[in-house]
Every structure is written in structure tokens, then in C-alpha cells.
Amino acid sequence: GQQVMQIPQYQHVQEGEDFTTYCNSSTTLSNIQWYKQRPGGHPVFLIQLVKSGEVKKQKRLTFQFGEAKKNSSLHITATQTTDVGTYFCVHDGSQGNLIFGKGTKLSVKP
Amino acid sequence: NAGVTQTPKFQVLKTGQSMTLQCAQDMNHNSMYWYRQDPGMGLRLIYYSASEGTTDKGEVPNGYNVSRLNKREFSLRLESAAPSQTSVYFCASLRDRNSYEQYFGPGTRLTVT
Numbered sequence: 026g027q028q029v030m031q032i033p034q035y036q037h038v039q040e041g042e043d044f045t046t047y048c049n050s051s052t053t054l055s056n057i058q059w060y061k062q063r064p065g066g067h068p069v070f071l072i073q074l075v076k077s078g079e080v081k082k083q084k085r086l087t088f089q090f091g092e093a094k095k096n097s098s099l100h101i102t103a104t105q106t107t108d109v110g111t112y113f114c115v116h117d118g119s120q121g122n123l124i125f126g127k128g129t130k131l132s133v134k135p
Numbered sequence: 136n137a138g139v140t141q142t143p144k145f146q147v148l149k150t151g152q153s154m155t156l157q158c159a160q161d162m163n164h165n166s167m168y169w170y171r172q173d174p175g176m177g178l179r180l181i182y183y184s185a186s187e188g189t190t191d192k193g194e195v196p197n198g199y200n201v202s203r204l205n206k207r208e209f210s211l212r213l214e215s216a217a218p219s220q221t222s223v224y225f226c227a228s229l230r231d232r233n234s235y236e237q238y239f240g241p242g243t244r245l246t247v248t
Contacts, residue, residue, distance in 0.1 A: 058235060067225055067239040067242050068237075068239050070236040070237065073236070113177055115177075118180070122168055122183055122193060123168075123227075125178045125179075127175065
């Protein structure tokens with residue numbers, strides 16, 4: 026199926042530093058979603074982006090959808106230990122399922 | 136509301152044994168999904184049920200069968216477990232095809248020796 030590439034695979038930051046993960050597709054996406062999975066937990070929906078160039082914010086998290094709808098980013102300002110987990114970009118598959126990227130695993134050192 | 140529940144939470148099987156993973160949702164959602172997650176990977180779709188009475192194969196269906204017992208329940212069966220099926224299995228539900236937020240259960244950690 027259609028894949029999205031996520032970079033980096035891992036990111037280690039000091040608490041208070043910023044963090045960004047990128048998601049890239051070779052084809053145009055109808056929408057992009059972001060999910061977070063805490064260690065040992067299950068994926069939890071964060072947000073969906075639909076419009077070209079869309080930017081949405083949730084407190085310290087900023088989500089962006091590229092103008093060509095082929096890439097997206099998630100930026101966290103001033104990371105906290107509660108931000109630890111794996112962040113997945115996700116898009117709709119043809120079967121009504123979700124196609125997950127491989128994720129960016131974020132660790133935060135206090 | 137409990138959301139999406141899965142049983143069991145953990146299971147160890149020997150090669151060739153069979154078992155059924157149970158999933159139930161109390162949100163009156165139409166669509167339900169089974170995914171597997173392997174280390175360092177995202178989630179891959181095994182089977183899904185777009186509505187009660189229908190099931191379809193996903194990306195990695197080999198070695199599995201499913202049953203949509205009713206609107207609430209969607210089970211996943213391993214007929215003859217293999218070590219390659221060692222994984223974490225997640226069930227998810229979606230209100231309908233016009234929705235986009237999937238709700239996931241807590242997962243079942245399965246080890247096949």
C-alpha cells in the first residue's frame with residue numbers, strides 16, 4: 026500500500042528543547058492524521074489535517090500540512106517528560122483503514 | 136463508556152496451538168479493525184469489518200480469521216500459531232466511513248514459542 030516515510034526514527038532531547046518530526050509521501054494525500062503512542066500503550070488520535078497548507082495548534086504542539094499535500098510535520102515546543110512516546114503520521118487507506126508510518130520515537134531527558 | 140476492550144492482555148502460545156482474541160466496543164461504531172504491531176514498525180491491518188455482517192482482508196491476513204459476531208464484537212482467530220505471529224495486536228473501531236478518528240483498545244501481547 027501507499028507508504029509514508031517518517032524522519033527521524035528516534036529523537037532524544039533534553040527537557041525544554043524543541044522537537045520536530047517529518048512525514049513525507051511520494052503521492053498527494055487527501056488528509057493526514059497524527060497519533061501518539063505512549064510506551065506500552067495504544068495509539069491515540071491527536072489531530073487530522075485536510076487542507077493544503079493547513080496549520081493547527083494544540084497547546085505546545087503545532088501540526089502542519091504541506092502546500093502540495095505530500096508532507097506534514099509535528100513540532101513540539103519546550104518538550105516535557107509527558108511528551109515521551111512514538112508519534113505516527115497516518116493516512117487513509119483504500120479499505121477505510123489507516124496506513125501508519127513507522128513513527129518517530131521521542132525520549133526526553135529530565 | 137469503556138470504549139474498546141480486548142481480552143486477553145497477555146498470552147503465550149506454543150507453535151501450532153490455536154486461540155481467539157476478543158474485542159468489543161460500546162460506542163455503537165459500525166467499523167472495526169484488527170492491526171498488528173511489530174517492534175519498530177507502525178501498525179499493519181490484518182482484517183477489518185466495515186459494518187456488521189461484512190469482513191475483508193487487510194495487508195497481512197495470512198494465518199488469521201475473523202468473525203464479526205455482532206455490532207459490538209469482532210474476534211481474531213489464530214488457527215495454528217507460528218513464531219512469526221508474535222506481536223502486539225490492537226483492535227480499533229470507527230464510527231463510520233465518513234469519520235476519521237479510530238479508537239484503539241489496549242492491545243494483546245502475544246508470544247508464540
